[in-house]
Amino acid sequence: MVNSGSAAVVMTLSRSVVDQSRRVDTDTDRPSELPQQRHNRGGVIDPLSGIGLDGEDTVGGRSDMSDEQPTRIGVRIAELRKIHGATQRGLSQRANVSYSLLRKVECGERPASHSFIAAIARALSVNVTDITEQPYHARNASPASEQAGVPALRQALVEGDDPELDTPPRDVDDLREAVAQIKEWDRRTKHAEAVRALPDVLRHLHRASRDLPTAERPPIHELLSAAYFYAVGSLYRLGHLDLAHLADERARASAARGDDPLRTAVAEWQHALILLFDGSYPAGLRAIDRASALTDLAPAQPATQAVRGALHLRAAILAARTGNTDLAESHLAEADTLTAPGQEEANFYATKFSAPNVDIHRVAVPVELADGTTAVSRAASVQLPATTAPSRSGHYWIDLSRGWLLHGDRRRALEALHNARRIAPQLTRYHPQVHETVQTLAANDARSTNSLAHFAAWCGIHR
Known part of the structure; x- marks a missing residue:
């Protein structure tokens, strides 16, 4: 265990040296021979198998998608650049990114990192989602799609603390169990299931927060904050960023009405995720600082230690997005000192903090720094336990895929x-x-394999 005073020392790292003007220049390929990665999560998947919503087989590897076709990000950047009357060189200067990298992204030769996209969005005065074109497959979604529950959740968010209820109020214990189930769906990345359950839970929690005596309301506000917290995560992952912003504000406001400093700290931690997506990296680090100060108000207990560790991991990614390698590595080192047995199973405050999650972030940081060789080198020694949350192990493979692409190994x-x-x-x-x-991968492979074609179709990408 570490004492509570360590949090103040820990997060002073965040305030130092965040250089937002650092140039985004990743125009280097570094292929080299590396150790074979050890795969203990089932190895490589049958490339022709179709896996559906919960991993089940689907005909032809296709899911129930709408016919919307997202544009490749490089093409979209070129379109927006021309609409704004900017040349490639002019935009690269305004965005403070490499001219060569911009050219390669536009023609599909290099992938666009999130920090690159955020820099371009700022320079063009557009939203990040104007470039990524999220949410994907939301319009004309069928009742069976993952997006089908979003309109009902949108309505519940709009109603806020004055909900329309046509059923008797749900018992508080029942609501607590419902939020616990949503927490498990969050761990397993079952965001569609969470989105379908949340509208009723949010409405009844708001009703309870009004009906209960004032002295009994703080725990309900904390539970309401947790429900909004899960709404943020699910909406974020399904690509509804504006709705996630609204849920984020509600999560923070509800936490402030409770009595649990860790719940308030975790709401700030989630707020930093929204800022991360929007490219507001210094603001994200300030949110981490606020959260760290709140952990000093909590008792010395395993949950406090886990929340502090989670703050360091998010700060590491924020720092990496600014190009500050030293700061990112410092946060990784601090997080490592806070790991302890049992954290994975406990999943304190849905932070998923654990030793395996630190390993996952050790791979993610160099990916964010566009250093694919370091990422895949680190991954060679990573063995994720079977108990690792699917939301974390899935993200590990997504990051590792980016690392292999940067390293020059398209097959891996x-x-x-x-x-x-x-x-x-x-x-x-x-x-x-x-x-x-x-x-x-598709833009640079004239002979796309069936495996790539099936995967692209499953994602809703059709060449």
Whole structure:
């Protein structure tokens, strides 16, 4: 265990040296011979198998998708650049990115990292989602699709604390059990299931927060914050970023009305995720600082230790997105000191903090820094236990796929995507970096394999 005072020392790292003007220049390929990766999660997937919503087989590897066709990110950037009357060189200067890299992204020769996309979005005064074109497959979604529950959740978010209820109020214990089930769906990346359950839970929690005596309301506000927290995660993963922003504000506001400093800290931790997507990296690190200060108000207990560790992991990714390698590695080192047995099973506050999650982030950080060789070298020694949350192990394979692509090994990049699909299909199908990796593989492979074609079709990408 580490004492509570360590949090203040820990997060002062976040305030130092965040250089947002650091140039995004990743125009280097570094292929080399590396040790063979050890796969203990089932190895490489049958490339022709179709895996559906929960991993089940589907005819032809296709899921129930709409006919919307997302544009490759490089093409979309070129379109927006021309609409804004910018040349490639002019945009590269305004965005502070490499001119050579911009040219390669536009022609599909290199994948666009999220930090690159965020820099371009700022320079063009557009939203990140104007470039990624999220949410994918949301319009004309069939009742069986993962997106089908989003309109009902949108309505519940709009109603807020004045919900329309046509059923008797649900018992608080029943609501607590429902939120616990949603927490498990979050761990397993079953976001469609969470989205379908959340509207009723949110409405009844708001009703309970009004009906109970004032002295009994703080625990309900904490439970309401947790429900909104899961809404943020599911909406974020399904690509509904504006709705995720709204749920994020509700999660923070509800936590502030409770009595649990860790719940408030975790709401700030989730807020940092939204800022991460929007490219507001210094603001994200400030949110981590606020969360760290809140953990000092909590008792010294395993949950406090896990929340602090999760803060460091998110700070590591934020720092990597700014190009600050030293700061990112410092946060990884601090997180490592906070690991302890039993954290994976406990899943404190749905942070999923554990030693395997630190290993996952050790691979993710160099990927964010566009250093594929370091990423795949680190991955060679990673063996994720079977108990690792699918939401984390799935993301590991997504990051590793990006690492292999940066390293120049397209075959392993696709193999990693198949593993991500097997473990966390909903996460994989809607992840913008998965779409970008697939588009880059397809754009640079004149003889696309059946495996790539099937995977692209499963994601809703058709050449």
